[in-house]
Amino acid sequence: MPTAIYVHIPFCEHICHYCDFNKVFLHGQPVDEYVSALDIEMKEAAKRLKAPIETIYIGGGTPTALSVQQLDKVLTSLHQHFSLSGQLKEWTVEVNPGGITDEQLNVLKEYGVNRLSIGLQTFDPILLNKIGRTHKPEDIYKTIERARRKGFSNLTVDLMFGLPTQTMHSFEDTLIKAFTLEIEHFSAYSLKVEEKTVFYNLLRKGNLPLPSEDEEATMYELLIDQMDEHGYRQYEISNFAKQGYESKHNLIYWNNEEYFGLGAGAHGYIDGVRYANIGPVQRYIQSINETKQARIESHQLSKSEQMEEEMFMGLRKLDGVSLEKFKKRYGIDVLEVYSKQIATLLERQLVSIDHNRIKLTKKGVFLANEVFEQFLAVGN
Secondary structure (H helix, E strand, C coil): CCCEEEEEECEECCCCCCCCCCCEECCCCCHHHHHHHHHHHHHHHHCCCCCCCCEEEEEECCHHHCCHHHHHHHHHHHHHHCCCCCCCCEEEEEECCCCCCHHHHHHHHHHCCCEEEEEEECCCHHHHHHCCCCCCHHHHHHHHHHHHHCCCCCEEEEEEECCCCCCHHHHHHHHHHHHCCCCCEEEEEECCCCCCCHHHHHHHCCCCCCCCHHHHHHHHHHHHHHHHHCCCEEEECCEEECCCCCCHHHHHHHCCCCEEEECCCCEEEECCEEEEECCCHHHHHHHHHHHCCCEEEEEECCHHHHHHHHHHHHCCECCCEEHHHHHHHHCCCHHHHCHHHHHHHHHCCCEEEECCEEEECHHHHHCHHHHHHCCCCCCC
16 A cells, blocks of 8 residues: 655746646636645545555645645645654655745744755756746755755755757756755756647757757766766666665655555556546646545556566666565566566666666666666567
8 A cells, every 4th residue: 555645736936848747827826725625635545545654745836836824734734634653754845946935944844844856957047048947056055055954954956968058068067066065866867858848849840959869878977977976876767866865755656666646637556556637727626626536547557567567667776676576576577477578688788687686787777768668568
């Protein structure tokens, strides 16, 4: 049963050009009604709970687009409906640089939030403007300083590379400045141009000058080398941490374990069923008020689908997939069910097997999508 909760806050004070998450402009939205609907969904979800909650992640959108009072109500609801004492190991809230007040930080700290995820992306002010971010580089330093002053000792920031017109020099400069922040964790992602984004429309018109695949790969290689040099262990394809600061919540996903997804457009995984909530805010609120649930689709995973997910999510971790755990969970040897695929990957030197685990090689990290594709739709 789930021991993790994801809560989605879909409101933003601005929309980034690359973002395809479920979000709406804050102005004129029924935020109070949304917060009340979340409370109802939490209450219903808690009825299915059989174990204490260990991790919570509040994402968006922009969670701190909520007022202090609205944020207080969301956190109060979580405490009212779920068992958060004793077993809670990690509680993360996403924050924009320059976009959180001292009062909001006080509320987060008071209710037990112990990790902040800060959307840095780049230190290049020209690139920040190009990707639709409204913060300035100096806001990053100020936000981290204020968070430290309030007692937050576990901070992570997001970085992006492969951005329009981004050069190696620009990305290297961002890394140099990022390491001066002395934080505990980094997530770093290459730009993926998704449909229904500003960047997608620009790309279709031929107006999005992106770095080449080789340039993007060189940026990724620089990222890995610099993270290692500065004491951050790469524990997942896009994530790097100081010892003991790996994201416990995200490991729930990569370990193919179950979690509640609450809020408009949220996804969850319970009792072998992956589900998605209604996305539009008004429809989400209406459905919750009328039926106390907001699922728009759900899918019971077959055994073969569960095994596929175990492989392509588990292999995102640099520690890979435990052969023993796989057999215990599914009653079959992974080397038997995927013998052909693994043989091919071993021959191409994209994976290795040691200490009873199958994992990506250094070459495999750079060609990870080719590895994951080997495990899709096998045996269905």
